[in-house]
Amino acid sequence: MIHVTATWFTKPAAVAVILFIALAVGCGRGKSSTAGAPPDARVPGDTREPAAVEKDAEASIVRLSDAARQRATIAEITVLPRPASDVLSAPAELQLNGDRVAMVGPRVAGRVARIAVSMGDRVDAGTVLASIDSPDVGSLLASYASAQAAESVAQRTYQREKDLFARRISAEREVFAAEAELARATSERRTVESRLQALDVALPRAGSSSPASALLPIRSPIQGTVIERNAAIGAPVGPDAVLFTLADLSTLWLVARVSETTMRDIRRGDTVTVTLDALPDQRVSGRVSYIGATVSDTTRTVDVRIDVPNRTGQLKPGMFARAQLATRGARTGPSNQLLIPQIAVQELNRRRVVFVPRSDGGFDVREVTVGASVGDDIEVLSGLKAGEAVVTTGSFTLKSQAVRGGAGESQ
Structure with a gap:
């Protein structure tokens, strides 16, 4: 018969041992549940408020690597107040005078029996252009x-x-x-x-x-030039056919596309000087006859129609030109304005922004309010101060980088 000697602890000692074991188990569980978790991660069951994530101070800063900067060909200018140009230049195109165009055709069905005019012929009102056997x-x-x-x-x-x-x-x-x-x-x-x-x-x-x-004569309703002929001998035609298009080319319309921010400078009756790409040494004058009632959704411009005389016939519909209109400064006297090249202004998230160089090599994305366009420049009403620098060439590259994520370096 074997006797086992039992060792009995006193009551205080037993309580101490139980507390030690409980603490050890709790610490072990805590280490296993949080191992590998990031410092800011919340543990399930943890009711404490998480630490606030620090806002990226560089969310409005664009950075480029040295290689990306060289590829982008970044150029900068210093913004300084200067007098605005006396004229506003806008791209334009010559068009037919819509009030002096006639589209001529028969009033009954038949076949073309005779054609009396050719392309480019000048005709008077009442001249027979063709005859229809009807x-x-x-x-x-x-x-x-x-x-x-x-x-x-x-x-x-x-x-x-x-x-x-x-x-x-x-x-x-x-x-x-x-x-x-x-x-x-x-x-x-x-x-x-x-x-x-x-x-x-x-x-x-x-x-x-x-x-x-039974021949039906087709007569010209206006004095002008035959600019289009769709008639052929023996061809069947109907009342809806257009056989000839005639236009009085003694006056043309010049349609200029003017920025919406510059419309306040233009009035009906204003005198406009026109320079033509095809005739750079020739200048013609015209007058504003109509200002568009709507703004283009894509270009944010308004069509301004200018009546231009064409007595010599050298001007041709479809020619590209530039319309030079008097600006507000030309009417009220010269004044200094904060002007920057239009290429420096980019649109980002429905905002007009410029990129201002930083001392650490980055570029601040700065929102600006712009005013009227003056030639190739645009007036800055707010967002920039005199003496600050802005990026001109390469601003589109910085915009693209800002769209991709703003902060960080582009490779």
Whole structure:
């Protein structure tokens, strides 16, 4: 028989041992549940508030590596107040004067029988451009001849009945019937006659033995130049066909696309000087006749129409030009403005921004408020101070980097 000697602890000692074991287990669990977790990560079950994430102070800063900076060809200028130019220059294009353009075609169906003009010919109002052989015109001419004959018969019948009634041979009702028939015949003849006149068809003479021509003349409604011809001999045409386009080229429209921020400088009747890309040594003058009522969604410009004389015919629709308009400074006197090149201003998240160089090599993304465009420059109303530098060439590269993430270096 084996006897086991038991060792009995006192009550205080037992309590100490239990507390030690509990603390050891708790520490072990804490280390295993948080191992590998980031310092700011929250542990499930932890009800403490997480530490606030520090806001990136460089969220509005763009950085480029040395290699990226060289590829971007970054150029900077110092912003200084300077007097604005006396003129505002806007791209423009010559167009036809829409008030002096005519599109000419037949009023009835037929075939082209004759063409009297060629491209580039100058014509007067009323000049015959072509002739159309039209069955409809032939039918109207036949109806007109028939109506003339019926009217002539009705006229003789009415006259005879009047004579008979005067001699008391015929009743009065016969006179009334003959008179009604004459009125009907006259009305029919006038109806056919008006239709022929509307088509510009020459009316045959009463009693003429020669048949009337069924050719329908196509006449020019204006004085101008034939700039388009779609007619061909023998080609079938209809009332909706356009055979000729004529334009009076003595005046043209110059449509200039002016920035929306500059519209306050332009008034109807303003004198405009026009320089042409194709004729750099020639300058012409015109007047503003219309200012567009809407702004383009894509270019943020307004169309300004200028009437330009073209007496020599050297100006051609479609030529590119630049319109030079007097600015606000030219009207009120010169004043110093904070002007920067337009290429320095970029649009980022619906904001106008510029990029200001920093001493550490980065670029601040600075929001600006811009005013009127003056030539290749634009007025800065707020966001920049005199003496600060801005990026000109290379600003689009910085914008692209800002869109990709702003802070950090571009490789």
